[in-house]
Amino acid sequence: MPRNLVRDQQLREERRKQILDAAAHVFATRGLLTKISDIAAGAGLSHGHVYNYFKSKEEILLAVIERGQLRYGKILRAAEEVEGNAADKFRYLARRSLPSASSADIYLVLLQALFTDLLEEEDKRVIRGRAKANLGILLALIEEGQQDGTVMQGNPIQLATLFGTLIQNLMLMEMRGYAPATEETIELLIRMLGPCP
Amino acid sequence: MPRNLVRDQQLREERRKQILDAAAHVFATRGLLTKISDIAAGAGLSHGHVYNYFKSKEEILLAVIERGQLRYGKILRAAEEVEGNAADKFRYLARRSLPSASSADIYLVLLQALFTDLLEEEDKRVIRGRAKANLGILLALIEEGQQDGTVMQGNPIQLATLFGTLIQNLMLMEMRGYAPATEETIELLIRMLGPCP
Amino acid sequence: MPRNLVRDQQLREERRKQILDAAAHVFATRGLLTKISDIAAGAGLSHGHVYNYFKSKEEILLAVIERGQLRYGKILRAAEEVEGNAADKFRYLARRSLPSASSADIYLVLLQALFTDLLEEEDKRVIRGRAKANLGILLALIEEGQQDGTVMQGNPIQLATLFGTLIQNLMLMEMRGYAPATEETIELLIRMLGPCP
Amino acid sequence: MPRNLVRDQQLREERRKQILDAAAHVFATRGLLTKISDIAAGAGLSHGHVYNYFKSKEEILLAVIERGQLRYGKILRAAEEVEGNAADKFRYLARRSLPSASSADIYLVLLQALFTDLLEEEDKRVIRGRAKANLGILLALIEEGQQDGTVMQGNPIQLATLFGTLIQNLMLMEMRGYAPATEETIELLIRMLGPCP
DNA sequence: AATGAATGAGCCTTCATTCAT
DNA sequence: CATGAATGAAGGCTCATTCAT
Known part of the structure; x- marks a missing residue:
């Protein structure tokens, strides 16, 4: 299954990008008052799931x-x-x-x-x-x-x-x-x- | 009316200005995440007292x-x-x-x-x-x-x-x-x- | 001046009655959420002054x-x-x-x-x-x-x-x-x- | 969607009822001075969670x-x-x-x-x-x-x-x-x- | 006495973060 | 992986009470 691992990694990277896109938009739209749930909604996933890709809001902001x-x-x-x-x-x-x-x-x-x-x-x-x-x-x-x-x-x-x-x-x-x-x-x-x- | 009403009014106006000065500084320093207590501290009074001059944080921001x-x-x-x-x-x-x-x-x-x-x-x-x-x-x-x-x-x-x-x-x-x-x-x-x- | 003391006592009693009247009305109108300042306003005096007649809101309620x-x-x-x-x-x-x-x-x-x-x-x-x-x-x-x-x-x-x-x-x-x-x-x-x- | 949506909905409904029961009891016991945290404690959950079911204390009271x-x-x-x-x-x-x-x-x-x-x-x-x-x-x-x-x-x-x-x-x-x-x-x-x- | 400025405890509400499912 | 239920820290705001004037 090394193939799957590679693919998993790609999917994961895509997801991260998806989240960052949404976050960039929302941060730019609502400033630092942006909520995690806004980002999640923008990326089309649940707010809890965001934490599988970033460990905090701060990390997202930095990214x-x-x-x-x-x-x-x-x-x-x-x-x-x-x-x-x-x-x-x-x-x-x-x-x-x-x-x-x-x-x-x-x-x-x-x-x-x-x-x-x-x-x-x-x-x-x-x-x-x-x-x-x-x-x-x-x-x-x-x-x-x-x-x-x-x-x-x-x-x-x-x-x-x-x-x-x-x-x-x-x-x-x-x-x-x-x-x-x-x-x-x-x-x-x-x-x-x-x-x- | 044992108070000096004119003087009270002046003091009140001064206080307001004091609060606005502090608020301007803190808002400029910390952005919209500014807390009322930061403003109050900056103006040298308790957070509760701020509400005797402005009825909400939003009002302060607008001012x-x-x-x-x-x-x-x-x-x-x-x-x-x-x-x-x-x-x-x-x-x-x-x-x-x-x-x-x-x-x-x-x-x-x-x-x-x-x-x-x-x-x-x-x-x-x-x-x-x-x-x-x-x-x-x-x-x-x-x-x-x-x-x-x-x-x-x-x-x-x-x-x-x-x-x-x-x-x-x-x-x-x-x-x-x-x-x-x-x-x-x-x-x-x-x-x-x-x-x- | 014992006469004054008596008179003072009368005035004091009148004031208390005034406050209680206002309090009764406001309590009956707004329930226990009644504020001291509502009572004071109803009695036509400042909220701080109420405390010269009653030592707490509870005492007023009891009275x-x-x-x-x-x-x-x-x-x-x-x-x-x-x-x-x-x-x-x-x-x-x-x-x-x-x-x-x-x-x-x-x-x-x-x-x-x-x-x-x-x-x-x-x-x-x-x-x-x-x-x-x-x-x-x-x-x-x-x-x-x-x-x-x-x-x-x-x-x-x-x-x-x-x-x-x-x-x-x-x-x-x-x-x-x-x-x-x-x-x-x-x-x-x-x-x-x-x-x- | 790994969750059982129907079941979730049922649980949610139960929770709401649970909160209302607790609220009814506490309101009846302590009147309008009732705190959200009292209701939450009565329903066996954290105060914050109550807001996932009702958007304000007033809404609970009305319900x-x-x-x-x-x-x-x-x-x-x-x-x-x-x-x-x-x-x-x-x-x-x-x-x-x-x-x-x-x-x-x-x-x-x-x-x-x-x-x-x-x-x-x-x-x-x-x-x-x-x-x-x-x-x-x-x-x-x-x-x-x-x-x-x-x-x-x-x-x-x-x-x-x-x-x-x-x-x-x-x-x-x-x-x-x-x-x-x-x-x-x-x-x-x-x-x-x-x-x- | 009389006022209202001032304080701070306390409550409502939001939201980042965790976690059971 | 995915979800959203659940928690609790934190911040806005109110108001009883105190106190300088």
Whole structure:
């Protein structure tokens, strides 16, 4: 039966993913007040069963955040590979951060999680570490843009930080009573980053 | 009536303010998971006493948000009055939004509150309404800047939204693992907004 | 100043009466869930001040019950003195127990109080003792009626109990969704008690 | 679905009944001051679990009252079916209302509930409606008795009200310091209702 | 005396987590 | 594996009681 074990493992992994998907959605929708039973309902299973895959709500939250950060990192690396100049890469990045892209909606949860004492300080440290790693990629893109003349001069870290803030907030605009972000918004953003020739 | 009614009223008002200050701080620090007893402790009184000033936790949250939005509006109007061109006004605005300025730290609470069903839909509507009013002031500033040549051309609403997002996030940068905002950040921000002559 | 002391004592007694009146009304209206502040409001003073006259809510409740029972006893003794036969005395008794007569509305409070552990067992014993004393008077009336031929034969204690139950419930009829008691009801009651010649 | 759904449903129903039984007892014993934890303890489960069956204390109270009223209605209808004349039916009715019959002990709770603002006015309306329906049955019995000569003449509604009051108070007699009701009491009651030939 | 600010015990209710089936 | 019954810790809120003014 080793075959079954492999298959079991796959099923198990699928389930975990299912739960995390639901959790990401619910966390992003209701914040940290999210209940285990909401997650379970979203994943289509009983709340008790969730504990066969994660040992606590905290673990789920951590997993959701980790996945969100890793995905964001993946998008960042994908942006690096985009054909064209740095502006094109930022354009790609911003587009992937629009509300329709599910990958971004975890960002607010992360923000909240860094507050509360729901998470251990150690966990927060890890999360900040990943954030810094992601910022590093953004930083490289900024510097590339300053080289190829599509990004203004200035402290790259500051620029990366500002740009990072912006794209992660794109999806939240509507929620905050502002107009939702569109392609037009993205073009403006690119121009804002741009140099004055 | 052996009491001094006028004085009592003043004390009462002070207490309310005291509670709101504590609440703002704790909400900003621990998010919606904030306990009434945390607020009470922060204000230096017993949890039961809080209910002599506010009739529920929800009411406190609403008051905190309202006050935060009104203060932000006040800052916006103060910025309008600043001597100089639009860039100077934005500079002023950004400076007042740095972490050291306590008035801004409510913004994240607001963001969280718009999620959850902790608040009635009606309350959320009111909050979004005030946000829109504030955006209107920012909008006027943007248009002024486009007139006096210190702000780039482009859809003013979009620009206002982007800028609003940025300044409200200044204080959160550090928290999110990025470098904290400084005067240098502000200058970059002003240049980003600026036109290409 | 002994005159002042006397006067003070009178005022104090008046105040106590005021509070008990309010308490009786509120207890009869809202049951044991009655709050001290309701009583205070009813008596037109601050809740804190009540404690200058009674040392606890329990003491007030006991006083209200005692007064109610004593008044009922007084009514019973007044009935004994009524001119005419026993039927006339019962008629008088029933009339004084109609809803309009405030003396009866405490009966339900008493009923509730005998339940809960809000009262010490010792207090309950005292209350039951007074109830028994009152029943004794009723018993005498019943026996008088059996003598003068206006009350049916049968165990006088049973009859007294049944009649006591009835008149104390007269005021509650309306509350329980039944038709309110009237003079007609009273006449029926007298006839029910009456013998078959 | 490894569970036996039908069985689960049965168990669930049993549990509900268990809780209601406990609640009826405790409410009848301690009045509206009854704590959820008392009910839970009475039913042999944890307080939290009670909320898996009822969503609030108020709902439990309402259910207890409803059940009590329905049971009383059932007894009334059973009395209607008793062989014999109306007196026999009343006898049956009174017997079923003695303290030993658990079905009646809810009446006092009902009485208390009609006070307080613990219940919505709407709920009280419903309760009064059911009381009126039950009174209707009693009314029919009275009229039957007036026909077959076992009940005195007079306004049937008044008679029904008086009789209803009496039988519902039978169980409370002892509690109020009076002699407890017995078969002898019941016979007296029947005679009181009877006509004078 | 008189007020109402202040406290904290206590109850209702929710929900993470465990566990029997 | 799956379910949901069951528990109990924790937090919101009320209100009796005390006390400074």
